[in-house]
Amino acid sequence: MSLTRKDVDEIMALLENSRFDRLYLEMDGVKLELARGGAGAAQRPPSAHPDPPAAPPQPAAPAPASPGASAVPREGLVEVKSPLLGVFYRAPKPGEPAFVEVGDRVQADSVIGIIEVMKLMNTARAGVAGEVVEIIGANGEMVEHGEVLMLVRPD
Amino acid sequence: MPALRRILIANRGEIAVRIIRTCQKLGIESVLCVSEADRGSLGARMATRAVCIGPSAPARSYLSVETVMQAALGYGCDAIHPGYGFLSERADLARMAEEEGVTFIGPTARQIEAVGDKLRARQEAIAAEVPVVPGGPVESVEDARRLGQEIGAPLLVKAVGGGGGRGMKLVEDLADLAATMDMASAEAGAAFGDARVYLERYVERGRHIEVQVLGDGAGNVVHLGERDCSVQRRYQKLVEETPAPGLPPATRERMLEAAVRFAARLDYGGAGTVELLYDTTRDAFYFLEMNARIQVEHPVTEEVTGVDLVAEQIAIAAGEGLRFTQGHIALKGAAIECRINAEDPSNDFMPSPGAVTDVSWPRGEGIRVDTHVVPGAAIPPFYDSMIAKVIAHGTDRADALRKLRAALADTAIEGIKTNLAFQRDILAQEEFARGGVDTGFLARMLHKEPA
Numbered sequence: 001m002s003l004t005r006k007d008v009d010e011i012m013a014l015l016e017n018s019r020f021d022r023l024y025l026e027m028d029g030v031k032l033e034l035a036r037g038g039a040g041a042a043q044r045p046p047s048a049h050p051d052p053p054a055a056p057p058q059p060a061a062p063a064p065a066s067p068g069a070s071a072v073p074r075e076g077l078v079e080v081k082s083p084l085l086g087v088f089y090r091a092p093k094p095g096e097p098a099f100v101e102v103g104d105r106v107q108a109d110s111v112i113g114i115i116e117v118m119k120l121m122n123t124a125r126a127g128v129a130g131e132v133v134e135i136i137g138a139n140g141e142m143v144e145h146g147e148v149l150m151l152v153r154p155d
Numbered sequence: 156m157p158a159l160r161r162i163l164i165a166n167r168g169e170i171a172v173r174i175i176r177t178c179q180k181l182g183i184e185s186v187l188c189v190s191e192a193d194r195g196s197l198g199a200r201m202a203t204r205a206v207c208i209g210p211s212a213p214a215r216s217y218l219s220v221e222t223v224m225q226a227a228l229g230y231g232c233d234a235i236h237p238g239y240g241f242l243s244e245r246a247d248l249a250r251m252a253e254e255e256g257v258t259f260i261g262p263t264a265r266q267i268e269a270v271g272d273k274l275r276a277r278q279e280a281i282a283a284e285v286p287v288v289p290g291g292p293v294e295s296v297e298d299a300r301r302l303g304q305e306i307g308a309p310l311l312v313k314a315v316g317g318g319g320g321r322g323m324k325l326v327e328d329l330a331d332l333a334a335t336m337d338m339a340s341a342e343a344g345a346a347f348g349d350a351r352v353y354l355e356r357y358v359e360r361g362r363h364i365e366v367q368v369l370g371d372g373a374g375n376v377v378h379l380g381e382r383d384c385s386v387q388r389r390y391q392k393l394v395e396e397t398p399a400p401g402l403p404p405a406t407r408e409r410m411l412e413a414a415v416r417f418a419a420r421l422d423y424g425g426a427g428t429v430e431l432l433y434d435t436t437r438d439a440f441y442f443l444e445m446n447a448r449i450q451v452e453h454p455v456t457e458e459v460t461g462v463d464l465v466a467e468q469i470a471i472a473a474g475e476g477l478r479f480t481q482g483h484i485a486l487k488g489a490a491i492e493c494r495i496n497a498e499d500p501s502n503d504f505m506p507s508p509g510a511v512t513d514v515s516w517p518r519g520e521g522i523r524v525d526t527h528v529v530p531g532a533a534i535p536p537f538y539d540s541m542i543a544k545v546i547a548h549g550t551d552r553a554d555a556l557r558k559l560r561a562a563l564a565d566t567a568i569e570g571i572k573t574n575l576a577f578q579r580d581i582l583a584q585e586e587f588a589r590g591g592v593d594t595g596f597l598a599r600m601l602h603k604e605p606a
Contacts, residue, residue, distance in 0.1 A: 142229035
């Protein structure tokens with residue numbers, strides 16, 4: 001028995017709604033390591049208050065990666081950041097193909113996603129010409145202003 | 156309604172820190188909205204989580220109703236605390252929150268609208284039998300004579316099209332009224348294209364006295380005493396205190412009752428402040444406006460009552476109503492607050508943003524400092540210049556003043572210019588020490604000894 005994409009999605013949702021920042025799972029020879037906000041981002045700035053809130057509410061908000069730090073910046077790559085706080089969508093409509101996939105080429109004015117703010121759809125553009133190397137923003141999830149959505153290797 | 160579990164704080168600076176502290180005390184999670192300029196702020200480090208809602212310019216961050224609402228929904232917050240300023244008295248945010256099923260920690264959109272419009276608020280005051288500044292429009296000299304008799308001298312002839320001090324004439328003797336009115340009307344026609352004028356009682360020596368109220372939203376209202384905020388420079392409050400020194404007890408009682416009546420008539424829900432102008436010459440008071448939010452100067456009230464006003468705001472928003480009656484509120488001693496601003500008194504109070512290289516806040520019994528400024532803190536140029544409030548609570552006014560003087564002497568802020576020395580100067584004035592100064596006090600002091 002191996003993990004399907006759906007299983008992984010469900011495990012990710014469990015992590016999102018939990019109090020934990022990392023999850024390490026090994027079953028049937030499959031190793032799965034998940035961290036909130038992307039690899040290497042589980043570090044949060046130290047909290048100034050001595051006691052954690054008594055009752056952690058459910059469902060928990062996705063715990064943060066500090067914006068802009070969600071991906072380990074890689075040599076020569078450009079971070080495409082969200083121009084707004086809102087819900088990030090990778091495709092124009094549910095079920096339609098994503099605006100861009102890893103490996104696609106983008107121009108500075110290429111639409112790479114939609115940021116929804118109170119039912120108003122705002123386009124997010126690449127801002128740089130090059131090749132999409134990694135997509136970091138998750139479809140349908142909240143992104144902050146300035147949060148990294150994807151990495152592009154510029155021309 | 157279940158207790159609130161996670162609150163979105165749509166504000167910054169010291170009030171964000173203040174609200175987070177109460178959230179921590181109550182075991183409520185806090186999600187703080189920050190602009191790019193405030194990512195490294197103390198509030199951002201203290202909150203359960205900070206989310207960047209936009210660029211430094213407030214229009215696209217702290218003033219964006221949709222963004223704040225989206226943040227509340229997207230991060231699973233069951234309530235929004237707007238603090239003061241920014242979106243705190245925006246009926247559209249309160250209404251949107253109501254529609255989205257998120258609790259707005261403050262009055263209803265309708266209540267915000269009722270007090271937000273000056274003319275409407277004046278009508279509400281009249282309906283609640285709260286005195287307003289006597290006056291009204293006049294169309295003829297005959298009209299003016301009649302109304303002038305009613306109002307009494309001195310009075311002001313004001314142009315309907317004027318404002319901000321323009322188009323105003325003082326009448327000290329009613330015998331001059333007809334001539335002054337003709338002149339004012341002609342001048343108003345020339346200057347504003349509108350010759351209409353109205354008369355208003357002139358308050359020569361006024362004091363700004365306000366009453367803190369809490370309402371449950373169902374007609375029950377309590378007051379938590381008054382605050383005297385007469386030390387002002389160009390309508391900006393600098394020193395606030397409670398109780399108001401030297402107010403005749405019967406007048407004070409009538410002011411407190413008037414404020415409660417005004418709020419009760421609106422079925423006011425949450426914390427609010429009824430601002431009154433006290434006419435020292437006539438021993439009378441008039442309604443100015445109501446502020447439908449927590450106020451900057453709320454700590455002096457908290458010090459003498461022992462009530463955490465933010466906690467009460469949260470309780471009322473959560474549907475718990477008022478957790479005490481008027482009889483439970485006892486005022487102990489006196490408290491005075493100084494606002495510390497990042498501004499340069501020697502250069503016409505120009506804002507002085509920058510990095511605070513070092514800061515040392517006072518400590519001690521009866522001393523409280525509400526601030527977000529720690530060593531290394533950035534004071535961005537985009538926002539209000541108020542960076543801290545130093546509050547002293549004493550057994551009486553003299554004790555509080557002594558403590559506050561000592562506290563300011565113990566305060567040091569490096570790297571930016573502040574009004575700290577100016578505030579020490581105010582506290583050193585003999586007139587201030589006597590108590591009960593009017594709103595002209597600071598202008599007279601500045602005239603006497605230019606900063």
